[in-house]
Amino acid sequence: MASEEKTREILKAIQDAVVGYDEETCERLCSSVLEEGIDPHRAVVEGLTGGMERVGELYNSQEYFVPELLLCADALNAGLNVLKPHLKIEDAARKGKLLIGVVEGDIHDIGKNLVRIMFEAAGWDVYDLGNNVKIERFVEEQKKANTDIVALSALMTTSMLAMPKIIGALKAQNPGVKVLVGGAPLSQEIAQRYGADAYAPDAVAAVKRAADLIG
Numbered sequence: 001m002a003s004e005e006k007t008r009e010i011l012k013a014i015q016d017a018v019v020g021y022d023e024e025t026c027e028r029l030c031s032s033v034l035e036e037g038i039d040p041h042r043a044v045v046e047g048l049t050g051g052m053e054r055v056g057e058l059y060n061s062q063e064y065f066v067p068e069l070l071l072c073a074d075a076l077n078a079g080l081n082v083l084k085p086h087l088k089i090e091d092a093a094r095k096g097k098l099l100i101g102v103v104e105g106d107i108h109d110i111g112k113n114l115v116r117i118m119f120e121a122a123g124w125d126v127y128d129l130g131n132n133v134k135i136e137r138f139v140e141e142q143k144k145a146n147t148d149i150v151a152l153s154a155l156m157t158t159s160m161l162a163m164p165k166i167i168g169a170l171k172a173q174n175p176g177v178k179v180l181v182g183g184a185p186l187s188q189e190i191a192q193r194y195g196a197d198a199y200a201p202d203a204v205a206a207v208k209r210a211a212d213l214i215g
């Protein structure tokens, strides 16, 4: 077991590898997370996601542009591939079926992918519709797969405006279906206003909120 100091050092180095779009180092550090007995969830949240948050700040301050963002996302995904098989969550919480997608007009899927991975790790059946998903597709696929929950992701203040329409259409078809929403511009207050059943700020909280919804 690594000491807390060593753990923090490795997590910070993972962040730096994402920010520095260094795929190889990111992969190697994520392997060392496993070797050192560090919690892989912590490596995803504090290391990989923490790194992407720093990338977001660099984009906002115009130090990074779209090409850098894509390279950083590659480094994040390389590390995630190493950690993914080790993200099993052993708990008694009920597991259900989840349909997930990024709303129409929005191609940001890094956060959605993290949410999907956490649900898969927790033993849920997950149907991933990808990004830029039309309202009708959410409705059709929910009916087909008969999922307990539909999870909607949006990263833009413009694209999130589709959410109340999707929620309305889903509930009109199947009043029992629960809708969970998330993504950087969302909040508890907006989720409520949109008619969602729940909001979660991150991928780990998403699984807990979903388990509560069907519990």
Ligand code: B12
Residues within 6 Å of the ligand: 049, 052, 053, 055, 056, 057, 059, 060, 066, 067, 069, 070, 073, 105, 106, 107, 108, 109, 110, 111, 112, 114, 115, 151, 152, 153, 154, 155, 156, 157, 158, 180, 181, 182, 183, 184, 185, 199, 200, 201, 202, 203, 204, 206
């Ligand atoms: C990476 C990035 C990109 C990448 C996306 C790569 C990919 N495959 O996803 C690329 C380069 C392609 C891109 C493109 C664009 N982007 Co961009 N992008 C970002 C950036 C820097 C980071 C987003 C990210 O991945 N964060 C890391 C992940 C892990 O965090 P997250 O997505 O928030 O997810 C977490 C939580 O929110 C939550 N969560 C997410 N989804 C869900 C769903 C559920 C159900 C739940 C419960 C929780 C949940 O859990 C996740 C994990 O903990 C943000 C800036 C920022 N600071 O957020 C801008 C940002 C989102 N982009 C922005 C813009 C404007 C664009 C472009 C229009 C730019 C352009 N001019 O071309 C385009 C096109 C977008 C389109 N049509 O979709 C703006 C949006 C502004 C707005 N209107 O709100 C932002 C905010 C930047 C800015 N400050 O201007 N972008």
